[in-house]
Structures are given as C-alpha cells and as structure tokens.
Amino acid sequence: MMCSLWRGSLLTLTSSLNRRVFQCCRQLGRSYNIASCMPEAVAFQGVSDHSGLYKFSVNESDRFWGAVARQRLSWISPFHTVQNCDFSQGKIKWFEGGKLNVSVNCLDRHVQTCPERVALIWERDEPGTEVKITYRQLLELTCRLGNLLKRQGVRRGDCVTIYMPPCPLAVASMLACARIGAAHNVVFAGFSSEALADRIRDAQSSTVITVNQGVRGGKVVDLKRTVDQAVQNCPSVQQVLVAMRTENTVAMTDRDVPLEEEMMKEDVVCEPVAMDSEDVLFLLYTSGSTGKPKGLVHTQAGYLLYTSLTHRYVFNYHDGDVFGCVADIGWITGHSYIVYGPLCNGGTTVLFESTPVYPNPGRYWEMVERLGINQFYGAPTAIRLLLKYGDEWVQNYNRSSLKTLGSVGEPINTEAWEWYHRVVGDGRCPVVDTWWQTETGGICIAPRPSDPEAEIVPGMAMRPFYGIKPALLDTEVVTGDALCISQAWPGMARTIHNHHQRFTETYFHPYPGFFFTGDGAHRSKEGYYQIVGRLDDVINVSGHRLGTAELEDVVIYLMVEEDVLAQQLREMVSRSIAKYACPDFIQVVRCLPKTRSGKIMRRVLRKVVERNTDELGDLSTLDDPDSVHEVISGHRRLC
Ligand code: WT7
Numbered sequence: 001m002m003c004s005l006w007r008g009s010l011l012t013l014t015s016s017l018n019r020r021v022f023q024c025c026r027q028l029g030r031s032y033n034i035a036s037c038m039p040e041a042v043a044f045q046g047v048s049d050h051s052g053l054y055k056f057s058v059n060e061s062d063r064f065w066g067a068v069a070r071q072r073l074s075w076i077s078p079f080h081t082v083q084n085c086d087f088s089q090g091k092i093k094w095f096e097g098g099k100l101n102v103s104v105n106c107l108d109r110h111v112q113t114c115p116e117r118v119a120l121i122w123e124r125d126e127p128g129t130e131v132k133i134t135y136r137q138l139l140e141l142t143c144r145l146g147n148l149l150k151r152q153g154v155r156r157g158d159c160v161t162i163y164m165p166p167c168p169l170a171v172a173s174m175l176a177c178a179r180i181g182a183a184h185n186v187v188f189a190g191f192s193s194e195a196l197a198d199r200i201r202d203a204q205s206s207t208v209i210t211v212n213q214g215v216r217g218g219k220v221v222d223l224k225r226t227v228d229q230a231v232q233n234c235p236s237v238q239q240v241l242v243a244m245r246t247e248n249t250v251a252m253t254d255r256d257v258p259l260e261e262e263m264m265k266e267d268v269v270c271e272p273v274a275m276d277s278e279d280v281l282f283l284l285y286t287s288g289s290t291g292k293p294k295g296l297v298h299t300q301a302g303y304l305l306y307t308s309l310t311h312r313y314v315f316n317y318h319d320g321d322v323f324g325c326v327a328d329i330g331w332i333t334g335h336s337y338i339v340y341g342p343l344c345n346g347g348t349t350v351l352f353e354s355t356p357v358y359p360n361p362g363r364y365w366e367m368v369e370r371l372g373i374n375q376f377y378g379a380p381t382a383i384r385l386l387l388k389y390g391d392e393w394v395q396n397y398n399r400s401s402l403k404t405l406g407s408v409g410e411p412i413n414t415e416a417w418e419w420y421h422r423v424v425g426d427g428r429c430p431v432v433d434t435w436w437q438t439e440t441g442g443i444c445i446a447p448r449p450s451d452p453e454a455e456i457v458p459g460m461a462m463r464p465f466y467g468i469k470p471a472l473l474d475t476e477v478v479t480g481d482a483l484c485i486s487q488a489w490p491g492m493a494r495t496i497h498n499h500h501q502r503f504t505e506t507y508f509h510p511y512p513g514f515f516f517t518g519d520g521a522h523r524s525k526e527g528y529y530q531i532v533g534r535l536d537d538v539i540n541v542s543g544h545r546l547g548t549a550e551l552e553d554v555v556i557y558l559m560v561e562e563d564v565l566a567q568q569l570r571e572m573v574s575r576s577i578a579k580y581a582c583p584d585f586i587q588v589v590r591c592l593p594k595t596r597s598g599k600i601m602r603r604v605l606r607k608v609v610e611r612n613t614d615e616l617g618d619l620s621t622l623d624d625p626d627s628v629h630e631v632i633s634g635h636r637r638l639c
Contacts, residue, residue: 037450038313040067050451057466058487064467065094065490069305072344074109075100076274079301085488087513090504093278094302094490101272102281102304103146103179106343107139108272118348120168121322121371125215125354127363130371133168135346138175141168143270144263145176151266152239152257154207156181156273159283161205163196163227165189165214166329166351169243169259171339173209174282174329178300181273183280185295188330189214189221193229195293195620199285200234202295202497208237209259211245217358224250231255277301283497284332286438287595287621294506295497296438298335303441304344306491310442310465311341314432315375315404316452322401324350324373326364326382332438333408337377341442356382361389365397365424376424377406377434383416383424391423399424405431408443410599411531417459435461435531437517439507441491444468445529462528472523473511475535482535483521484514537602548602551581587638593628595621604628608635 034053035042044063047056057064062082069079079098085091110117115136122131133141154160160177162184164170170186177184185203187196189210200208208231214221224242228251231237242252243259252258278299285293311317323342327333329351342349350371356364356378364386368376386393405425412420412433421431435445445461445468448454456462464470471486492515496503510516520532537548551573558568566586573582593601607616608631622628 037452040071043067050454053450054464054466058469061467061487065305068309069095069098069301069490072308073100073301073305074105079277083488083490087488087508087515090495090500090508092488092492092494094299094488095277095305098277098301099274100277100301101179101275102300102340103142103175104272105304106175106178106340107135107142110135110343110346111139114346117346119343120171120349120351122166122168122351123353123367123371125218125358127354127359127366128370131168138168138172140268141172141263142175142179143268144266145169145172145259146179146270147266148241148259148263149176149182149207150180150270151262152207152241154180154182157183157280158207159183159185159203159205159280161196161200161203161208162186163189163191163208163210163223164243164329165211165216165223165245166334166338166353167211167243167245168351169211170209170329171343171351174335174339175343176270178275178281179270179272181275181279183282185283185285186330186335187285188328189223190328190330190623192620193226196226197230197233198293198620199295200230200237202285202292203283204236205234206236206238207241208239209241209243211243212250213246213248215246216353217355220246220248222250228253275300278494282335284335284438286332287618293618293620294499294502296493297495297497298441298491299494302490302492304340306442306489307336307341308344310446310449310491311337311347312345313449314434314443314446314465315377315406316448317342317345317347317375319346320348321374321403322348322350322372323375323377324352324368324371325377325406326350326352326356327377327379327408332441333377336442356386357389360393361386362393362396365394365399368399368402369397372401374401375404375406376402377408379409380407380412380416381409383407383412383420387416387419394423399426402429405429407431407433408436411533412459414459421458430456431458432456433459433461435519435529437519439493439517440485440489441493444485444489445470445531457524457528460524460528460530462530464529470521470529471514472521473514475520481520481522481532482511483517483519483529483531484511485517486514488515534602548600551577551583585638587631587634589627589631589634591624591627591630593631594623605631608632 041047041053044056047053066082076099079095081096084093084096116134118132119135119138120133160182162173174184187199208227210223210227212224214223227240239255239257241257241259281298281300281303283295283297285295287293325337329338338349405420432447434443436443445464447456447462449463449465467489469486471484473482473484475482507515518534520535522530570582593604604616613632
C-alpha cells in the first residue's frame with residue numbers, strides 16, 4: 001500500500017522534471033543528449049540514451065572503460081591494454097602499461113584549477129567546531145607527510161598501517177602513501193589491540209600512524225595506548241608516528257615520532273612516484289566467516305576510476321556539491337566515498353568524527369544544515385536507530401540543501417526506507433540503496449547509476465552500474481538466486497594479501513566463470529535486483545528458504561513486554577510471510593552480537609544454537625563481546 005502510493009508520487013515528480021529538462025534544452029537550441037551527461041559517450045556510436053549506454057558498457061567493455069579511463073584520469077604514461085582478466089585463475093588486471101599517481105589525480109590537478117576549493121570538511125565531535133581544508137592545504141599536508149615517511153625509511157612497496165579516526169591527517173596519510181608508492185592499511189580506530197596487531201602482522205608494516213587520543217561521542221579514547229599494546233606483539237614495527245588530536249600528552253618511547261612537529265620540518269613539495277596501474281594502493285581487512293580476517297588488495301588505476309565514476313553517477317554529484325558520507329575511514333565505504341571517489345572528482349567531502357546521537361539524535365541533520373550537505377550517505381542501522389527517536393529531531397533543522405540520500409551496508413527495511421525518504425528527505429530526495437562490498441571496491445547495484453530521473457522502488461538496489469553484469473545462479477540449497485557478477489570491472493579486489501588461493505577459492509570456485517558475492521538476490525520482472533542478504537544467513541525450513549532479512553523486516557516493528565512478544569512475533573511472521581516461517585524458538589536479548597559496522601554476526605548465533613560454542617571463529621570485529629556471552633547464557637537457560 002505504502003509502496004504503490006510512493007511510486008505514484010515519484011512518477012508524477014519525474015514527469016514534471018522531464019518536461020523542465022526538455023524546455024530548458026529547447027531554449028538552448030539543442031536536444032537532450034547523452035553526451036551532456038557523460039562526455040566520453042559521444043564516441044560510442046549508436047548510444048543515445050542511458051539504457052543504451054549501460055548496454056554498451058557491458059557489451060563493449062574494453063571500449064567503454066578505455067574511453068572513461070583516458071577521459072577521467074591523468075596519466076603519466078598511457079596504458080596499452082584495457083583489461084587482461086581470467087576468472088578461472090583469479091587474474092584481474094586493468095590498464096596495463098599505464099603509469100599514474102593517485103595523489104596527483106586527487107590533489108595536484110585540482111590545485112591547478114581551483115586551489116582554494118574546500119577538499120575536506122572535518123566535522124569534529126563537538127558540533128560547530130568544523131575545520132575546512134582546501135585542496136592547496138591538503139596537497140601541502142600530503143607532501144610534508146610523504147617526505148616525512150621517506151625520511152623515516154618508508155619505501156615504495158612498503159605497507160603503512162594507519163590507526164586513526166576520520167581527520168585530515170588520516171586522509172593526508174593515505175594520500176602520502178599513494179604519493180610515495182607505499183600501500184596503506186587503515187584499521188578502524190575502534191578495533192581492539194589484538195585485532196590491530198593481527199592486521200599489522202599480516203601486512204608486515206614497519207610504520208604505524210596514529211593519534212594520541214580519539215574523541216567520539218564526548219568521550220576520550222586512548223588510541224596511542226592501544227597501539228602500544230598492539231606493537232608489543234608486532235616485531236615488524238620500527239616506528240609509530242603520533243599526531244595530536246587532543247592537548248593531552250601521552251607517554252612516548254624511542255620508537256614514537258611526534259607527527260606534526262616532524263612534518264613541519266619537511267618541504268611542501270614531494271615528487272609523486274609514477275606507479276603502475278596494477279601496483280597495490282591499499283590493503284583492507286574484512287572479517288571472514290571463519291579463521292583470520294582477509295586482507296583484500298586494491299590497486300591504483302582501476303580502483304580510482306571506478307570509485308570516481310560511481311561517486312559521480314550514483315549520487316548525481318556535481319561540482320560545488322558538499323558530499324556527506326558518515327562512515328568511518330576504516331571501512332571500504334570511507335576509502336571509496338569519503339576519500340578516493342570524491343577527491344578524484346575534485347569534490348568537497350565531509351569527515352564525520354562523531355556518532356548519530358551525540359550530543360543528541362538531531363546530530364546528522366544539524367550538521368546537514370550547518371555544512372549545507374547535498375548528498376548524505378549513511379547506514380540503515382543508524383537510520384533505524386534515529387527513527388525511534390521521532391520526527392522532531394529531524395524537523396528541527398533545515399534540510400533543503402539535500403538532493404540525494406544514500407544507504408549502504410545491509411538491506412534497508414521498508415519502514416526505514418520510507419522514513420528516510422518522507423521525513424529526512426521531505427519526500428523530494430531520491431533514496432539510493434547502494435549494494436556493494438569491500439571486494440567490489442565501489443557500488444555495483446544502485447537505483448540511479450545513470451539516469452538521474454529513473455523510477456525508484458523502495459528498498460531495492462535495483463540497477464547494475466555501468467560495466468556490471470549480474471547473474472543469479474542456482475544455489476545448492478533450493479532454487480537459484482546466488483548473486484554473481486559475470487565479467488570483470490576495474491574496481492574489483494585483485495587478491496587476498498599473501499593468500500591468492502583463498503581468493504580464488506572464495507570468489508571464483510563456487511561458480512566457475514563468475515565472481516561469487518556470497519549474497520542472495522531476487523530479480524523482479526522489470527529486471528530490478530533486490531538483495532536479500534548473505535547466503536550464509538539463509539535458513540532452510542522444510543525446503544523453504546528464508547532470508548533472515550525478510551524475517552527481520554517483519555519483526556522489527558515490535559517492541560513490547562517479553563512475555564507477550566513471542567506470541568505476537570509468531571503471529572506477525574505467520575501473517576506476513578507464512579506459517580512455516582514461524583520461529584520455533586524465540587530468545588529475547590539486550591543486543592545481538594554485531595560487528596562494529598553494524599552487521600549481525602549470524603554465524604556466531606548459529607554456533608550457539610548448534611551448541612558449538614568452542615568454535616565461534618574470528619571475533620575480532622565484534623562490537624560488544626558481552627553480547628555473545630549473554631546470548632550463550634540465555635540460550636542455556638531456555639533450552
Ligand atoms: C556486505 C558487504 C559496501 C560497503 C559496506 C559494507 C551487505 C552492503 C548492501 C545493500 C543489502 C548490503 C552485503 C554485502 N550489503 N550493502 N545496499 N543491501 N546488503 O562492506 O563489510 O564488505 O560488507 O554487506 O551482504 O555482501 P562489507
């Protein structure tokens with residue numbers, strides 16, 4: 001009911017927009033044309049509309065990506081081969097022969113055209129204390145840091161671990177690595193010392209960059225102390241560069257280098273290294289379902305091109321817009337849509353240091369008003385949280401700057417989608433539910449990957465991006481809907497650091513000839529994709545497959561007394577899905593074991609139910625370790 005109302009009003013809005021575009025083109029004396037949207041499309045014969053452009057991008061993928069790469073990146077020397085990929089070996093190479101420097105693409109070329117444009121807005125924990133950094137300033141910081149890293153012995157091919165909250169020096173550290181040819185390994189500054197040590201050891205870093213303390217939600221966090229604990233067990237580490245986020249002094253050892261003090265001694269010019277397209281840009285660890293976290297490897301040219309193109313088209317980002325992605329830089333979302341995509345496009349990007357509820361649940365929207373944010377990109381888990389606090393927290397602030405709202409990380413349930421659109425966006429901003437993964441480097445499925453006026457269906461990622469060819473394949477469980485991608489794209493991960501075999505086994509062996517995402521999906525009769533969640537989250541009940549996301553979408557509405565809850569939940573599931581879908585067993589807990597990025601660790605729940613608590617697997621990304629103990633003891637009590 002809600003959905004169909006929705007579609008009706010969106011359609012009315014689009015047709016009036018179409019008319020306006022048409023009138024405006026007539027006044028200019030030219031017809032509406034694809035080239036005005038994507039300049040390189042002029043060269044693609046026969047392409048006259050967005051669906052034609054999409055088809056071209058997948059059918060003529062060499063010509064498409066070749067033209068886009070030449071148009072959008074600055075090359076030191078041109079590439080000779082667009083792609084050289086073979087899924088059977090997990091071989092993925094793009095733009096071979098080409099040389100470029102990622103930091104030049106993100107900084108120098110914008111400094112030439114608009115040095116005083118704001119590159120970063122650092123939205124510090126305390127509202128109203130934001131700091132703006134121009135492209136000229138960011139280039140200076142990056143060069144000084146690059147020179148300092150070189151002075152400290154960091155060489156091309158080394159891997160520097162960065163353990164910092166979102167802040168300009170963290171971005172400058174990433175770009176400084178790119179400038180001198182080192183790889184970075186950003187570790188979320190909420191991870192424990194053990195999780196950090198694991199990642200430093202696996203990456204074999206000799207250098208760690210951190211801050212004395214972090215500040216989040218009004219609380220001071222001793223990040224340097226966590227690094228001290230971690231490096232005790234990391235023989236590779238020779239030095240720790242320490243920036244000062246707070247005024248408080250912290251204990252420094254011989255190994256520690258005061259970052260600001262030392263970088264101020266360095267020159268503001270640092271010669272960029274000519275990197276090969278396929279040299280490593282960064283490692284980023286993501287939790288595997290068992291065993292050790294995997295260090296996914298992303299390389300230079302393809303990754304940069306893919307993140308900048310998706311940033312431009314999925315969010316309809318234009319010059320002068322302020323892009324507000326509230327993720328942490330420690331996640332792929334932060335790498336791709338706080339740092340590389342926006343900066344490659346010469347954009348203004350926000351670094352959000354705080355939480356959605358500090359100092360109150362109006363924080364996001366107060367920030368939107370104060371900074372004039374045009375695109376807001378956040379996670380369903382935060383939207384669901386804020387929704388519970390009521391509309392007033394949103395309506396207190398002027399959100400007229402907003403043009404596009406984005407969602408990422410997990411399926412966005414209907415209620416949250418509807419609230420995001422109706423309340424946050426005042427019903428006038430498209431909501432783009434973007435599906436992708438650390439492995440994919442950038443957004444692969446999103447409602448408006450090209451046509452800024454296309455229809456949007458609530459709660460659906462819908463349309464593949466340029467060059468992305470999804471395939472739904474049979475799963476071993478029942479009927480077919482394992483989401484795979486059938487040809488290579490420039491943004492995809494190249495390997496797992498030091499474990500290429502694990503890479504091919506995980507992503508290319510399950511469905512030979514395809515990249516396997518691990519997610520389940522449906523395709524509607526219109527050809528739109530709906531992601532239903534991880535396939536390992538699927539429950540099989542008497543041959544019926546149920547995605548846990550589907551069940552959660554139903555039960556999320558209810559928050560009542562524990563004793564009436566179970567019965568009501570069963571009734572709701574039975575009404576909304578089917579009798580067979582009713583859970584046999586309902587356990588109420590204070591909170592579920594979640595990763596710090598908000599994903600429920602379902603494999604842990606499964607082990608608890610199977611009474612196999614000795615083999616819980618990798619728990620390093622767990623947000624609140626007590627949650628697991630609570631689930632275990634509650635389960636023992638009940639069963
Ligand atoms: C997994 C990837 C992508 C950056 C943040 C997470 C789930 C992500 C959606 C979405 C449904 C989604 C998938 C995917 N996911 N976006 N829009 N709808 N599910 O990166 O930690 O690598 O997680 O997140 O299950 O496989 P990640």
